[in-house]
Amino acid sequence: MTSPTNILIIQTSFIGDVILATALLESIHQESPEANLSILVRKGNESLFEHHPFIKQVIVWDKKQGKYSSLWKTIRKVRAEKFDWIINAHRFASSGIMTWLSGASTISGYKKNPFAFAYTHALEHEFDGKHETERNQALINALGSFQLSKPKLYPSADDFASVQVYQDKPYYTIAPTSVWFTKQWSPHKWIELIDALPVETNVFLLGAPNDAESCERIARQSNRSVQNMAGKFSLLQSAALMSNAKMNYVNDSAPMHLCSAVNAPVTAIYCSTIPQFGFGPLSDASHIIETKEKLDCRPCGIHGHQSCPKGHFKCSESIEISMLPQ
Numbered sequence: 001m002t003s004p005t006n007i008l009i010i011q012t013s014f015i016g017d018v019i020l021a022t023a024l025l026e027s028i029h030q031e032s033p034e035a036n037l038s039i040l041v042r043k044g045n046e047s048l049f050e051h052h053p054f055i056k057q058v059i060v061w062d063k064k065q066g067k068y069s070s071l072w073k074t075i076r077k078v079r080a081e082k083f084d085w086i087i088n089a090h091r092f093a094s095s096g097i098m099t100w101l102s103g104a105s106t107i108s109g110y111k112k113n114p115f116a117f118a119y120t121h122a123l124e125h126e127f128d129g130k131h132e133t134e135r136n137q138a139l140i141n142a143l144g145s146f147q148l149s150k151p152k153l154y155p156s157a158d159d160f161a162s163v164q165v166y167q168d169k170p171y172y173t174i175a176p177t178s179v180w181f182t183k184q185w186s187p188h189k190w191i192e193l194i195d196a197l198p199v200e201t202n203v204f205l206l207g208a209p210n211d212a213e214s215c216e217r218i219a220r221q222s223n224r225s226v227q228n229m230a231g232k233f234s235l236l237q238s239a240a241l242m243s244n245a246k247m248n249y250v251n252d253s254a255p256m257h258l259c260s261a262v263n264a265p266v267t268a269i270y271c272s273t274i275p276q277f278g279f280g281p282l283s284d285a286s287h288i289i290e291t292k293e294k295l296d297c298r299p300c301g302i303h304g305h306q307s308c309p310k311g312h313f314k315c316s317e318s319i320e321i322s323m324l325p326q
Helices: 015-031 067-081 093-100 132-141 157-166 187-196 209-221 235-242 254-261
Strands: 006-010 036-042 055-061 085-088 106-110 121-123 171-175 202-205 247-251 266-270 286-290
Touching: 006 015, 006 067, 006 093, 015 036, 015 132, 015 254, 036 067, 055 067, 067 093, 085 093, 085 132, 093 106, 106 132, 121 132, 157 235, 171 187, 171 235, 187 209, 202 209, 235 254, 247 254, 254 266
Parallel strands: 006 036, 006 085, 036 055, 085 106, 106 121, 171 202, 171 247, 247 266, 266 286
Antiparallel strands: none
């Protein structure tokens, strides 16, 4: 078979999933630097690829502008690009329709997708202890031997310059929130950690604009000076700041994957979820922290819940700050 030269990767899920899918871009580019690589993401995640050195284009599915009308608009865009090969790392129906109607001669994706019948290469997606980057890698190894890569993002010189003013002395970053409540270490635990960090260092709280209020409550209750930067940085600016921190403390959430993508030191705290699901940190300096108690209710789900199903939240409360490196 002729090697594909016009390639699209689809990942329309959460930010962290998109970041992990960048490992595919790295693997394909290393093997075929002449290939035209594009990526399709949902609105809000496209900023991850500003100034990316070898992506031809970013196709954006804006679900908020009418889910189905926008879907058909995106499908028409994909068809017009005449991709040779589509790699669908998303497992659900919306992306399956896109691949089914894409016109691509080669499609790789997961059997869990309802439209997997249209794929030329359909693989299982199982939570079998492998990392998600390894599971995604199998989608491209169906067409050849590609070297497994780590996810990677490319903050620009302007991104680094924009955070330089905050790097006048050693600092830590903390991303204390998550979309899912049970993935979040308890706020009073974060406050304990902040108060235990060396007083001669800076501490920055990071998050999206809708995390600003939660971060502000944590900052106000701390006994030391903390800078709430939630919503003030772009994703790539946050990654630039994280890259030079003494340590970045995160939940099992998108900031962990930002660290992996710039090889920043990271301590990932797992509450209701477990690293064996395959979404753990990949930085060279990575630490995974989880309860030492044998809880028969953990994990209580792949994504987490909006409250502890048991009411005690022991998977968070039993993690002590003494377990975390500084």
